[in-house]
Amino acid sequence: MNKIFRAEILKNHALTDDVYCLSVIVPFNINPKPGQFFIIKTNERLDPLLGRPFSIFDLEDKTLKFLYRIKGKGTSVLSKLKEGQIIQITGPFGNWYPFPKDDYIIIAGGIGIASVFYLMKKFPKKAYLFYGARHRREIFYYKELKDLAKEVFISTECGTFDYKGIVTEIFRQKGLHLNLPIYSCGPMAMIKELKKLLKNKNTPCYVATEERMACGIGACLGCVIETKEGFKRVCTEGPVFEIGDLIL
Amino acid sequence: MKPLLEVKIGNLTLKNPVLTASGTFGYGLEYSQFFDISKLGGIVVKGLSLKPKEGNPPPRIYETPCGMINSIGLQNIGFDAFVKEKLPFLKKFDTKIIANFFGENLEEYEEVAQKLDATDGIHALEMNVSCPNKTSEWRKMGLQPELLREAVRKVRSKVKKTLIVKLSPQVTDIAYMAKICEEEGADAISLINTIPAMVIDVKTRRSLIGTLTGGLSGPAIRPIAVRMVWEVSRAVKIPVIGIGGIVNGRDAIEFFIAGAKAVAVGTANFINPLSAIEIIEEIEKFLIEEKIENINDLIGSLIE
Numbered sequence: 001m002n003k004i005f006r007a008e009i010l011k012n013h014a015l016t017d018d019v020y021c022l023s024v025i026v027p028f029n030i031n032p033k034p035g036q037f038f039i040i041k042t043n044e045r046l047d048p049l050l051g052r053p054f055s056i057f058d059l060e061d062k063t064l065k066f067l068y069r070i071k072g073k074g075t076s077v078l079s080k081l082k083e084g085q086i087i088q089i090t091g092p093f094g095n096w097y098p099f100p101k102d103d104y105i106i107i108a109g110g111i112g113i114a115s116v117f118y119l120m121k122k123f124p125k126k127a128y129l130f131y132g133a134r135h136r137r138e139i140f141y142y143k144e145l146k147d148l149a150k151e152v153f154i155s156t157e158c159g160t161f162d163y164k165g166i167v168t169e170i171f172r173q174k175g176l177h178l179n180l181p182i183y184s185c186g187p188m189a190m191i192k193e194l195k196k197l198l199k200n201k202n203t204p205c206y207v208a209t210e211e212r213m214a215c216g217i218g219a220c221l222g223c224v225i226e227t228k229e230g231f232k233r234v235c236t237e238g239p240v241f242e243i244g245d246l247i248l
Numbered sequence: 249m250k251p252l253l254e255v256k257i258g259n260l261t262l263k264n265p266v267l268t269a270s271g272t273f274g275y276g277l278e279y280s281q282f283f284d285i286s287k288l289g290g291i292v293v294k295g296l297s298l299k300p301k302e303g304n305p306p307p308r309i310y311e312t313p314c315g316m317i318n319s320i321g322l323q324n325i326g327f328d329a330f331v332k333e334k335l336p337f338l339k340k341f342d343t344k345i346i347a348n349f350f351g352e353n354l355e356e357y358e359e360v361a362q363k364l365d366a367t368d369g370i371h372a373l374e375m376n377v378s379c380p381n382k383t384s385e386w387r388k389m390g391l392q393p394e395l396l397r398e399a400v401r402k403v404r405s406k407v408k409k410t411l412i413v414k415l416s417p418q419v420t421d422i423a424y425m426a427k428i429c430e431e432e433g434a435d436a437i438s439l440i441n442t443i444p445a446m447v448i449d450v451k452t453r454r455s456l457i458g459t460l461t462g463g464l465s466g467p468a469i470r471p472i473a474v475r476m477v478w479e480v481s482r483a484v485k486i487p488v489i490g491i492g493g494i495v496n497g498r499d500a501i502e503f504f505i506a507g508a509k510a511v512a513v514g515t516a517n518f519i520n521p522l523s524a525i526e527i528i529e530e531i532e533k534f535l536i537e538e539k540i541e542n543i544n545d546l547i548g549s550l551i552e
Contacts, residue, residue, distance in 0.1 A: 003281065003282065004521065004522065041520070046467045047313050049314055049315065049466055049467070049519060050316065051519070088520070090521065212307060212308075212309050213309075214316060214318075215278070215517065215518040216518075217281070218274060219272065219273055219278040219279065219517070219518075220272060220274075220318070220320070220518055221271075221308070221320045222320065223308075223309070224303070224308060224323075225306060230302055231303060
């Protein structure tokens with residue numbers, strides 16, 4: 001399969017001050033799985049030097065979408081790219097969320113929603129979605145999520161939408177009793193809290209992780225995280241890990 | 249007419265002068281999903297030790313202007329697993345396999361070198377005397393002339409295959425270190441390894457690398473590498489392999505003119521997985537344009 005391609009930007013628009021949605025046209029059919037990622041090289045110059053990894057947010061026919069937050073130089077340059085420009089993309093890489101067989105739970109924090117949206121799209125009307133953000137203006141694609149999920153629980157830290165508080169707390173109140181597999185992506189603090197909550201549960205919990213990457217294909221060994229079985233590469237053994245295997 | 253690209257490094261004949269640098273090309277198979285790795289002059293595999301190594305705690309990499317700092321810590325699967333699990337795959341390709349190796353102490357260096365020397369399918373050995381991310385005395389042999397001399401002498405006495413010594417840039421006079429290797433029987437010198445470096449998060453006041461410091465690679469270090477290759481290649485008669493921030497054919501040509509007989513592509517593999525073969529094509533194109541029939545006519549052709 002061809003894993004290196006040049007893609008034309010269809011749209012690259014701001015949803016908030018620092019969160020953007022990038023849509024590109026892929027030159028051929030691809031079949032990425034939810035949880036996998038692509039590496040986007042933002043320009044042909046040497047600074048930024050490396051491509052940046054982004055999980056697949058959505059795919060419709062040949063329109064591939066990424067949802068990202070500006071964090072540093074790479075994403076900043078990416079946010080300035082305009083419709084019609086061509087970028088180099090490699091991927092899809094990495095493992096993926098094991099496919100849910102029936103109902104499932106999603107716990108997403110902040111920009112972590114980018115990693116689970118496509119899972120819901122592939123397995124619609126089956127997810128109890130717990131989605132937390134700092135503020136209501138950072139709840140993205142609410143309408144679409146509402147259509148894709150079975151039930152949606154939104155929490156904001158400031159209480160401007162549905163529940164007030166952190167997403168793991170809402171999950172504890174409304175979802176912990178459901179014995180369903182969990183799919184999760186979000187900030188480290190959220191994952192740590194989730195691991196504590198699930199200590200005595202034996203339902204599986206899959207977490208999409210993140211680490212700085214260079215090659216994205218398992219060669220440089222730069223993106224390792226610590227697991228029960230030693231260091232594992234986020235790009236190849238991950239990005240999805242079982243929460244119990246992670247040493248947080 | 250197609251220009252001749254073949255070069256000789258010791259007893260090793262490379263079909264073209266482009267290798268992939270150790271640590272940047274895994275064990276080869278990672279990149280075989282993108283292109284036919286038989287097109288490469290050779291593959292220098294990830295540094296091997298007798299026993300598997302866990303490597304350094306994360307975070308291990310950080311990008312800096314036109315470069316990156318890494319502190320992988322020589323993580324590798326060890327000699328036995330390499331021979332059993334990786335080498336059979338590599339043997340299928342028509343390219344030269346160069347095994348980079350290191351030890352915790354001199355005895356381990358000798359032992360792993362001897363084992364690699366006796367292993368079918370490995371064409372040459374590259375001795376890593378210069379990893380910036382390890383602290384033991386012998387890991388720093390590349391910084392101390394007398395340790396280097398003893399180490400190269402002992403390893404040389406144990407191996408018959410082409411022996412390349414990979415030097416650290418972290419010395420006052422790199423030509424002197426190269427001469428020591430030549431005197432002790434090394435067949436070739438490769439340089440440079442990464443340059444020790446650091447990057448700090450000013451808000452948290454912490455290093456962005458788990459081990460605090462790491463090795464800087466990429467185009468940021470290329471002019472330093474070119475200068476050192478030039479210094480070394482005029483000081484020794486054995487071939488020099490140029491390494492350091494090569495991302496295109498032009499960069500590689502610069503190293504040839506400075507005196508390198510071959511080059512190794514490192515960080516560029518991370519930027520674009522096709523870098524190494526694109527570089528081979530670009531070198532060929534340059535030779536045609538400049539009407540140079542044989543790459544060897546370009547090597548060391550700097551006009552001073």
